[in-house]
Amino acid sequence: MKPLQVENLTVHYLTARGTVRALEKVCLELNSGEALGLVGESGCGKTTVAMALLGLLAPNARVLEGRIQLEGRDLLSMDPEEMRAIRWKKIAMVFQAAMNALNPVHRVGEQILEAIRVHNGNMTEEEALGRLQELCAMVGLDPARMKDYPHQFSGGMRQRAVIAMALSCKPSILVADEPTTALDVVVADQILGQLRRLQVEMGLSILYISHDISVIARSCDRMGVMYAGQLVEFGPTDEVLETPLHPYTQGLMRSYPQIQGPRKRLEPIPGEPPNLLDPPKGCRFCPRCPEDSGVCPSERPQWIEYHKDHFALCHRIRG
Amino acid sequence: MKGPENQPVVIFSQVTKLYRRRQSLLKRTGVDVKALDRVSFQIQPGEIFSLVGESGSGKTTCGRLLVRLEEPTSGRVIFDGVEVDSLRGSRIKEFRRRVQMIFQDPYQSLNPQLTVFQTVVEPLLVQGYGSHREREQRVGQMLEEVGLRPAEDFLFRYPHQLSGGQRQRVAIARAMILEPTFVVADEPVSMLDASIQAQLLNMLLDLKERHNLTLLFITHDLATARYLSDRICVIFKGRILELGPAESVIQSPRHPYTQALLKAVPTVRRRKEGLPPPACPVDVLAAPEQGGCPFYARCPSCSGRCQEQEAPLQEVEQGHYSACFLHYG
Amino acid sequence: MNSQETRSPSRDKSHGEYHKPGMHWLRHLGENWAIYRRNPMGLAGLGLLVMFALMALASFIPPLIDPMYHPMSGVDPEIDRSLGPSAKHWLGTDFMGRDIFSQLLTGARVAFLIGVSAAFMAVAIGTLVGMVAGYFGRAVDTLLMRLADIVMVLPGLLVILILSSVFGQLSIWNLVIIVGLLKWAGVSRVIRSQTLSLKVRPYVEAARVAGASHRRILLRHILPNVLPLSFLYMTFGVTSAILIEAALSFLGFGDPSTVSWGMMLQWIWKTGHMFRAPYWLLPPGICISLITLSFYLVGRAMDEVLNPRLRKEVLEQ
Numbered sequence: 001m002k003p004l005q006v007e008n009l010t011v012h013y014l015t016a017r018g019t020v021r022a023l024e025k026v027c028l029e030l031n032s033g034e035a036l037g038l039v040g041e042s043g044c045g046k047t048t049v050a051m052a053l054l055g056l057l058a059p060n061a062r063v064l065e066g067r068i069q070l071e072g073r074d075l076l077s078m079d080p081e082e083m084r085a086i087r088w089k090k091i092a093m094v095f096q097a098a099m100n101a102l103n104p105v106h107r108v109g110e111q112i113l114e115a116i117r118v119h120n121g122n123m124t125e126e127e128a129l130g131r132l133q134e135l136c137a138m139v140g141l142d143p144a145r146m147k148d149y150p151h152q153f154s155g156g157m158r159q160r161a162v163i164a165m166a167l168s169c170k171p172s173i174l175v176a177d178e179p180t181t182a183l184d185v186v187v188a189d190q191i192l193g194q195l196r197r198l199q200v201e202m203g204l205s206i207l208y209i210s211h212d213i214s215v216i217a218r219s220c221d222r223m224g225v226m227y228a229g230q231l232v233e234f235g236p237t238d239e240v241l242e243t244p245l246h247p248y249t250q251g252l253m254r255s256y257p258q259i260q261g262p263r264k265r266l267e268p269i270p271g272e273p274p275n276l277l278d279p280p281k282g283c284r285f286c287p288r289c290p291e292d293s294g295v296c297p298s299e300r301p302q303w304i305e306y307h308k309d310h311f312a313l314c315h316r317i318r319g
Numbered sequence: 320m321k322g323p324e325n326q327p328v329v330i331f332s333q334v335t336k337l338y339r340r341r342q343s344l345l346k347r348t349g350v351d352v353k354a355l356d357r358v359s360f361q362i363q364p365g366e367i368f369s370l371v372g373e374s375g376s377g378k379t380t381c382g383r384l385l386v387r388l389e390e391p392t393s394g395r396v397i398f399d400g401v402e403v404d405s406l407r408g409s410r411i412k413e414f415r416r417r418v419q420m421i422f423q424d425p426y427q428s429l430n431p432q433l434t435v436f437q438t439v440v441e442p443l444l445v446q447g448y449g450s451h452r453e454r455e456q457r458v459g460q461m462l463e464e465v466g467l468r469p470a471e472d473f474l475f476r477y478p479h480q481l482s483g484g485q486r487q488r489v490a491i492a493r494a495m496i497l498e499p500t501f502v503v504a505d506e507p508v509s510m511l512d513a514s515i516q517a518q519l520l521n522m523l524l525d526l527k528e529r530h531n532l533t534l535l536f537i538t539h540d541l542a543t544a545r546y547l548s549d550r551i552c553v554i555f556k557g558r559i560l561e562l563g564p565a566e567s568v569i570q571s572p573r574h575p576y577t578q579a580l581l582k583a584v585p586t587v588r589r590r591k592e593g594l595p596p597p598a599c600p601v602d603v604l605a606a607p608e609q610g611g612c613p614f615y616a617r618c619p620s621c622s623g624r625c626q627e628q629e630a631p632l633q634e635v636e637q638g639h640y641s642a643c644f645l646h647y648g
Numbered sequence: 649m650n651s652q653e654t655r656s657p658s659r660d661k662s663h664g665e666y667h668k669p670g671m672h673w674l675r676h677l678g679e680n681w682a683i684y685r686r687n688p689m690g691l692a693g694l695g696l697l698v699m700f701a702l703m704a705l706a707s708f709i710p711p712l713i714d715p716m717y718h719p720m721s722g723v724d725p726e727i728d729r730s731l732g733p734s735a736k737h738w739l740g741t742d743f744m745g746r747d748i749f750s751q752l753l754t755g756a757r758v759a760f761l762i763g764v765s766a767a768f769m770a771v772a773i774g775t776l777v778g779m780v781a782g783y784f785g786r787a788v789d790t791l792l793m794r795l796a797d798i799v800m801v802l803p804g805l806l807v808i809l810i811l812s813s814v815f816g817q818l819s820i821w822n823l824v825i826i827v828g829l830l831k832w833a834g835v836s837r838v839i840r841s842q843t844l845s846l847k848v849r850p851y852v853e854a855a856r857v858a859g860a861s862h863r864r865i866l867l868r869h870i871l872p873n874v875l876p877l878s879f880l881y882m883t884f885g886v887t888s889a890i891l892i893e894a895a896l897s898f899l900g901f902g903d904p905s906t907v908s909w910g911m912m913l914q915w916i917w918k919t920g921h922m923f924r925a926p927y928w929l930l931p932p933g934i935c936i937s938l939i940t941l942s943f944y945l946v947g948r949a950m951d952e953v954l955n956p957r958l959r960k961e962v963l964e965q
Contacts, residue, residue, distance in 0.1 A: 041512035042483070184373040184539065189583040211512055214585030241587060255517035256587050257546035259569060266546070268517030272482055386857050415859030428850040432872045438851075441868075442858035493854065 002069075003173055003205050004030035004053070004091075009066035011048055013058065018277045022048045023229050025065070027303075030173065033203040035196070037220030037237065039213050039252075043273050044226040046209045047096070050175050052076075053207070054093050055083040070173075088119050092166040093175040097182060099158035102150040108161050109146025115165040135164040138202070140194050156187035160194070167198075174198075177209045192219050213252060217241055225249045228274050228284040231303075235310030245312035247289045283315065291316050326400065327361035328501060328533050329385065334358045334394035336380050336557075354380045356557040356613075357394065359632075367527060367534040369544035369565070371580075372554040378537045379423075381554075382503040385535065386420045387411075398501070416446055419494040423506040425486035429478040435462070436474040439493045446497060461492040466522060484515035491519075495526060503535045508543070520547060541584050545569050550638075553577050556613035559632060563639030573641035575621075576614045612643075620645060680953045690949020696942035700756050700935075707753035719751040719907040730925050740927045742912075743919040752931050755909040759939055762824055762893050762908070767885030769828025771835050775878045778839025779870055783847055783862070793840070800833035805895065812901045820903045823896070827889050835881045842874050876950075883947030887940040894936050909936050 011023040023045045030036050038046045051057045053068060055075060068075040070090060075083065095101065103111060112135060116128050123131070136143045139160040150158055159179065166174060176195065180188035196219055198204050208219055216223050216237065223240055225233040225248065233246040244250045251269035271288040274280055280287055286296040293316045301315045336355040355377045362368045372378040383389045384396050387403055396403045398418060406414050419442075422428040429438055439458045448454060462470040465488040478486055487507060494502055504523065508516040520543065527534055538544050544551050544565070551568045553561040553576065561574040572578045612618070612625045624644055632640045684690050710717035716724045724737070727745040734740065739748040781792040808826055812818045818826070846852060852869050860868070896902045897910030898917070909932035916922055916929050 041514060185541075185585075186373070186579060186583045189585070212585070213513065213587045217587050218585050252514060253587055255514045257517075257520070257542045259542050259545060259581065259584050259586060263546065263566075266517040266521055268521065269514045270518070272484065272515070388853055388856060412859050415857065418857075420854070420857045422850040422854060424850055428854055430851040430869055430873075433868075441855060441860070445855075445859045445861075445864065490854070493858070497858070 002029050003032050003071060004028070004207075005067075005069040006049070006053075007067045007069075009049070009052060009068065010064040011045075011052060011057065011066075012062050012064055014060045014062060020276045021229055021279055022061075022276060023052075026226075026229075026231050028224060028231070028234075030205050030207060032172075033199065033205055034222065035199050035206045035208060035220045037208040037210070037216030037223040038226055039210055039216045039223060040226030041211050041273060043228070043276065045229040046226050047177060049226075050093060050177050050207070050209055053091060053175055054087055055080075088115075088166075088171065089169045090171055091173040091175065092169070092171040094159075094163055094166050094177065094179055096178045098162040099155055099182070102158055102161065104150050107147055107149055108153060108158075112146070112161060112164050112168065115168040119169045131168065135167060138167060138198060139164045140190075154187070155183050156191060159183060159191055163191075163195070167204075172203075173205045173207065175207045175209065178211070179208070180210075180212075180215055188215075189218075195219065213241075213256065225252070228279055229276055230284060230313060232285065232313045233311065235307075239307065239310050243307075243310075245306055245310065245317050246285075246314050247291060247316070248285050249312075251288075251290075283313075325363070328364045328399055329362040329535070330395070330397040331358050331360050331381065331384075332395045332397065334381075334384065334391045334396060336377070336384065336389070337392045353557055355384075355391075358554070358557065358559055359394075360552055360559060360562060362533060362535060364533050365531065366549040367536055367547050369536045369538060369548040369551045370554055371538055371541055371544045371551055373539055375556070376554045377557040378539075378554050379505055382420065382505045382535060382537050385503055386418055387414070412446065416497045417499050418501045418503070419497065419499040420503045420505065421487075421490055421494045421507045424510055425483045425490060426478075426510075428490045429486055431478050434475045434477055435467075435481075435489050438478075438489060439496055442493060442497045448497075457496060458492075461496045462489075464526075465489075465492045465495070466518070467492070483511050484519065487511060487515075487519060488522075491522070491526070495530070498530065499532070501533045501535070503537070505537045506539070509538065509540065516543075523547065541569065541580055542586075553580070558613050558629075559642065560614065561639075561641045562632065563636070563641075567636060567639045571636075573635050573639070573646065574614075574643050575618050575645070577641075579617070579619075683953050684949055687949040687952055689945045690952075693942045693945025693949060696938055697946060700760070700939050700942065703753050703756035704760050705757075707750065707757045710747065710750035710753065717747045717750045719746060719754040720905070722746055722750070730919075730921055730928060732925075732927050739931055740925070742915060742928060743921060748912075748928055748931065751907050751912055752909070752935065754907045755912060755932060755935065756939075758820070758906055758908040759890050759893075759935075762820060762827075763886035763890040763939075763943070766824045766827035766831070766889035766892075767882045769824065770831035770885050770889075771878050771882045772832075773828065774832035774835025774881070775839050775871075775874060777832065778836035779843050779866055779874060781836065782840040782843025783866060783870060789840075792836070796833040796836050799830065800837075802830060804830045804892065808892070808896060809899075809901060812896075818901065818903060820906050823893060823903065824889075827892055831885060831888065835878065835885070838877060838881065839874055842877055843870055846870050846873050880947055880950055883943045883950065886943045890936065890940055909933075 006026060006028040009023055009026040013020040013022050026045070026049060028036070028038075028049070038049065040046045048057070048061075052063070053075070055078070057063070063076055066076065070086065075086070078086070102108065109132065113128055113132055116131050117123065120128070132146065133143055136146070141157065141160050141164065145153070145157070153161065179195065180191055183191065192215065195206060199206050206219075208216055210216055220237050222235065223237045224231050225240070225246065227248045233240060233244065233249045240249065241253070244253055248269070251267075254267045255269065257266060269288050274284060274287065280297070282298045283289070283296045283301050286292065289296065296315050299315070301313045303311055303313050305311050306317055334355055335353070335357055338352040338354060358377070358381065370378045370381055380389070384391055385398070385403065390404055398414065403414070436458055439461060440454050443449070443454045443457060449457070458474070459470040462468075462473055467473045467485065467488055473481075473485070478489075481489065491507070507523070508519050511519065523534070524547065526532065536544065536547055541551075548565045550563065551565045552559060553568070553574065555576050561568060561572065561577045568577065569581070572581055611627050612621065612629055615621050615625050618625065622644065630642045630644045632642045633646055635641050635646050711722060716722045724741060724745040724747070727741050729745065730741055730743050731737070732740045737747050737749065739752065742748055742751070777792050777796065781789040807830065808818075808823070811826065846869070852865060855865050855869055893902065893908060894910030894913070897908050898913045900914055902908065902911055902914070904911070912928070912932040916925065921928060
């Protein structure tokens with residue numbers, strides 16, 4: 001039984017301006033001890049996926065279809081009580097810009113301890129402190145610094161603290177939403193290295209969510225590409241990056257300037273992502289796609305396996 | 320004011336910028352933050368010069384000093400042969416016409432109460448350009464040039480009705496509308512999605528060609544710096560550590576800091592295998608002032624000397640400078 | 649590039665001509681009204697205000713019907729004391745035989761006049777001082793804020809009482825000016841903080857880089873972003889101005905030539921009718937409470953309009 005399986009997740013948000021079709025039939029699965037990446041630009045729905053996994057969807061969200069199986073149990077059909085028991089114990093999350101969410105008037109150690117205590121009601125004080133030491137070692141923080149306040153920590157250290165809080169209850173799955181935004185290149189690299197270490201040594205399954213392909217490239221075994229609420233490509237990271245099938249993925253790869261290799265002119269994808277209040281019929285990427293194979297504007301593409309384990313949502317490509 | 324062709328258009332000469340922290344109105348004690356420490360470099364006309372550094376390195380401060388948003392504590396910032404700080408009266412207005420800035424945050428750089436038209440026309444109004452008709456025409460042209468077509472669709476929108484990429488285009492239109500000769504771009508794309516970043520980077524290149532601009536491009540991303548620039552300057556904790564032609568700095572970085580930066584730059588193809596060494600967090604907050612190299616705490620190849628003394632910028636190759644004792648015999 | 653927004657400006661002009669943003673102001677108003685409308689407190693407050701406004705407008709009518717209805721000088725020839733409500737006098741008469749209802753209507757007019765004028769003055773001064781102090785900083789800031797501190801700690805009522813005993817009876821307009829001069833300080837502090845935060849916004853810096861003068865920056869960039877706050881404080885200021893006037897009039901320091909609700913209360917008290925004539929006592933008292941409440945409610949609802957983060961999303965079901 002896979003730790004995490006998402007089938008046909010479809011989520012809409014009801015707003016004053018209409019219905020935002022945020023996710024459409026998104027399917028994912030996470031293997032044990034694996035790092036899975038979801039890459040996509042703003043508005044593609046990747047954060048909505050994360051929120052759905054943690055049972056933290058906004059009140060105006062409606063799940064129209066789909067199942068999320070966590071160790072065999074369907075998260076979407078659980079009531080808030082059951083969800084609260086699972087959240088943080090089986091699956092935890094590092095939110096976007098979480099390092100800014102540390103309470104500035106409490107010491108860092110105290111905040112991590114609180115995360116430990118809240119979910120482990122019957123721990124003694126010694127056990128909690130012991131766990132704190134463990135967590136510090138796991139994330140690479142100096143235990144002597146636990147008495148400091150958040151503003152005395154650098155950005156990278158704050159991010160480590162937040163990761164420690166997420167790991168306080170030994171979850172088997174960690175969702176990392178933009179774990180390195182706002183961090184400097186060198187520090188970001190260290191954080192990602194630390195996470196990979198946790199994955200390999202502790203068998204932690206990690207779902208990385210980022211708009212930055214390089215983060216996914218560096219950390220993930222398999223990856224999915226999201227566009228306008230749909231998963232448009234999925235497969236082993238090396239393969240997807242080496243031979244991207246979907247025109248969006250191809251366009252995305254061409255949008256990153258490279259350090260190595262010749263200095264070529266970038267060929268970015270023209271236009272902007274669609275408004276999800278009224279997404280295009282048929283293929284959602286079609287308006288910006290350099291190719292057109294007749295049916296694209298009118299028919300929704302199928303999810304097809306083109307090579308082993310490498311899927312794409314497109315009319316154009318032949319298997 | 321025009322000198323010979325190869326006269327640098329911008330000169331930073333031993334520029335230091337301190338932010339003083341006052342303990343009280345009367346006493347001038349408290350730790351000063353040294354944003355820039357005797358920074359010196361020159362920018363040639365028609366080039367794209369990138370200033371690359373982490374946050375807190377002082378790169379944004381350089382840009383702000385150049386457009387006169389702040390003054391240097393000591394040293395001189397010179398534009399086209401004239402010290403920027405010494406300008407008075409109408410000379411300032413002329414200066415403002417020739418030097419413009421693009422800001423980083425598209426969500427903050429436009430006044431939310433003004434329409435796109437009002438924002439872009441403002442520099443024209445301030446400089447007293449033309450009639451109302453002429454201004455309208457000019458704004459329309461500028462919007463189309465930055466890719467907001469048709470202009471009528473965008474003229475009367477408010478910032479909250481635009482996407483991040485569109486807002487940044489408006490900011491660029493505002494910076495370009497006076498036809499400046501020099502533009503400071505402070506991380507203009509770092510808050511945008513990758514595909515939009517690429518669009519805007521190409522647009523900056525095109526604008527530079529078409530309008531014969533000189534560009535100071537401030538960024539933390541070496542890959543973007545390499546894509547755009549002729550020369551790259553690496554700054555760390557307020558000091559210039561390396562400076563040279565872009566390809567030279569990227570392909571053969573001399574300073575240990577540049578080398579560390581390059582190793583850490585993520586790529587979209589190469590996947591790193593293997594685990595990092597056991598956790599030992601080396602990110603140290605701004606240490607109190609001490610003599611010596613600012614990179615000392617993190618440098619893998621430092622020696623005792625590095626802690627005491629600071630290596631001056633030395634030419635290691637044609638036009639390529641580095642500030643490290645490793646290069647001394 | 650396609651414009652993907654659901655609301656796009658109308659393009660009914662010929663190609664090459666761009667039309668003015670004037671119409672968009674109206675659209676702005678429409679959007680804001682939709683937001684305001686959803687707030688029940690705001691609607692209640694607005695309803696009350698409209699009622700009082702109508703009362704104020706209607707205050708001109710009774711004397712036209714019959715001179716005996718004039719609030720100050722109109723006396724019913726047949727009545728020489730305070731009597732309860734009747735067909736001729738809907739709320740009865742005061743101790744002199746004057747019609748209470750027309751006094752009430754006039755009181756509404758006076759309350760609006762005083763409230764709005766005094767509040768406007770206080771807020772105008774406060775906004776100006778706050779902006780200048782915040783924007784220019786340093787010596788100017790210190791000077792102005794110390795001045796504000798002094799003004800803020802002055803006991804307002806006491807000062808007015810002293811002034812009126814020194815200068816004799818104060819007219820309504822004197823009162824308005826004095827209240828304005830006493831109440832600007834609180835507003836100025838808030839406006840100053842807002843200015844400080846606006847001053848460092850990138851769009852203000854962009855204006856500086858374009859060469860905008862201080863005056864232009866203040867008027868074009870700072871003021872419009874500060875006005876919503878000023879407006880909010882004005883609604884609060886109206887309530888305090890009305891209350892001060894009522895208190896003063898009640899204590900006998902008001903303008904005897906004007907009929908206000910506070911004056912009415914003073915007459916009741918002075919002529920010993922406090923507990924004997926509820927038809928006379930209750931109307932002005934209730935009106936004072938309600939009008940201050942209504943301005944306050946409107947102010948609170950305005951806060952939601954002006955501060956987008958306070959808004960609740962309306963859901964389609």
